[in-house]
Amino acid sequence: MPERIPTAAEIKRWRQYLADERAEASVYRDLAMRRDGEEQTILLSLAAAEGRHEQHWLGLLGEHAKKPVHPSLHNRLLGLLARRFGSVFVLALAQRAESRSPYATDADATDTMAADEAIHEEVVRGLATRGRIRLSGSFRAAVFGANDGLVSNLSLVVGMGATGVSSQVVLFSGVFGLLAGALSMGAGEYVSVRSQRELIDASQPTQVTLTAAPSLDLENNELVLVYLARGMSRETAEHRAAERLGQYSCDCDPSTSLQPDKFEEVDEHETLGTAWGAATSSFCFFASGAIIPIIPFLFGLTGMGALLLSCVLVGITLMGTGAVVGLLSGASPLWRGLRQLGIGMGAAAATYLLGLASGGLIGS
Structure with missing residues (x-):
């Protein structure tokens, strides 16, 4: 049987697969260097599996493998992050990379390789889950606090601006909206954590x-x-x-x-944190989001231009926070970002219309 001669398109595709397999193996080895025990063993096993896939593409390419190509941009970014950080964020990105493997529909990849990639996604999901659980409390507070500050203060600013009041009034409304919201968030989180801790203590x-x-x-x-x-x-x-x-x-x-x-000891300090710590972080998270809508007014901008710039700044931030949530959850960062953007801008648009209506009533 004559030896198969690969086409130029096949060679190009195989070279890309080869580069990506090498990059993924390197990511897992870099992550393993920052782990120990069972997690390190798991990551090194994943790197070894990617090495077996690499050998498959080397065998198909033969002499054509001598000309290397760069890994995909996603894998290059993943490698950079793994070398610098080695965090749950990198594992979440790796999980998403494994989920997008093309081997299931590529006739040149073996069924074993396709099955490996599917299993790798679940393995990385399991490793990432440990970090997600550790992050869940503080991450929820950060996302909730910042987004609440962004959306509520933007809505307040555009609502007040739509009534026709002066830019100075809009600015002061935004500043006091920031302070009132941040203090409310901090107080609410303090009471919440204290109450939950007291309930747990009463049950021990x-x-x-x-x-x-x-x-x-x-x-x-x-x-x-x-x-x-x-x-x-x-x-x-x-x-x-x-x-x-x-x-x-x-x-x-x-x-x-x-x-x-x-009785099994539960580290409630790790699970709940301290009440004062929760209150302080909630205050800061809310304030960090709430200050963005008033930045244009702080720099002296006025009128519709200041309102539009506020919307742009908040929209960019909402897209960013949504993308981070998507990446950490292994979902599409673009979709999560657009969802956050739609919710925030929808709330702002509603209050703007209410402000217009209120301004009309005041003027009459």
């Missing part, structure tokens, strides 16, 4: 069973109720109560004889 079991047990009535053993309330079966609860009362000790069944009352 105490060691009262150890001190009260010797004085309990043996015939009406209230201690059994304690263990039943904690979710134990009646058999286990009775066994534990008997141990606490000193009736007998038995280590024959670890599932019922658990020895000292030990």
Whole structure:
């Protein structure tokens, strides 16, 4: 059977695949250098798999592999970020890259390679999920606070501007809108975190069973109720109560004889953070978003030009925050950015129309 002669288009496509496989393997190796234990092993295994794919394209290219090409822009950016940061942000980008693999529809890629890429997406998703969970609380507060500041203060500024009041009044409205909103966000977050922590503290079991047990009535053993309330079966609860009362000790069944009352420690400080920390960060996040709509007025711009520039600045910021949310969630950054933009501009347009109507009523 004569050896297949690849076309120019095939050679070009294979070279690109080869460059991208090498780049992806390098990304995983760079990420592995910043990890240890199981995560490092997983990342090195992914790099080895990309190396096997690289050998496949080298075999098809033969002598045509000698002329290297650059990886795709996405993979070059990914490599740069992996070398500099090695964060969950890079893993989220890698997850998205794996999800866009063309091997499932490319006849020159093997079924094993296509299956590898599909599995790689899930592996990277799992690694990224660990970081996403660690980020979820602070990231939610940052996105919610900044976007709330952007949208609410832009709506206030354009609404006031539409009524026909002076630019100075619009500026002061925006400044006090920033302060009122940021203080409200900070106070609300403080109360929220404090209340949640108090509820959790109230639910934690105490060691009262150890001190009260010797004085309990043996015939009406209230201690059994304690263990039943904690979710134990009646058999286990009775066994534990008997141990606490000193009736007998038995280590024959670890599932019922658990020895000292030990409760799983939950690091609530890591989960909830401090109330003052949450309040401060919410204040800053809201203020960082709310100051953007008033920037044109702070620099002396007035009238419709200042309002339009405010909308442009807020729109760019909304697109940016939406894109970051999309990247971290493994979704399309463009779609998430457009969604944020649409929500923000829709709210601003509604208040602008209300401002026009209010200005008309005031003028009449």
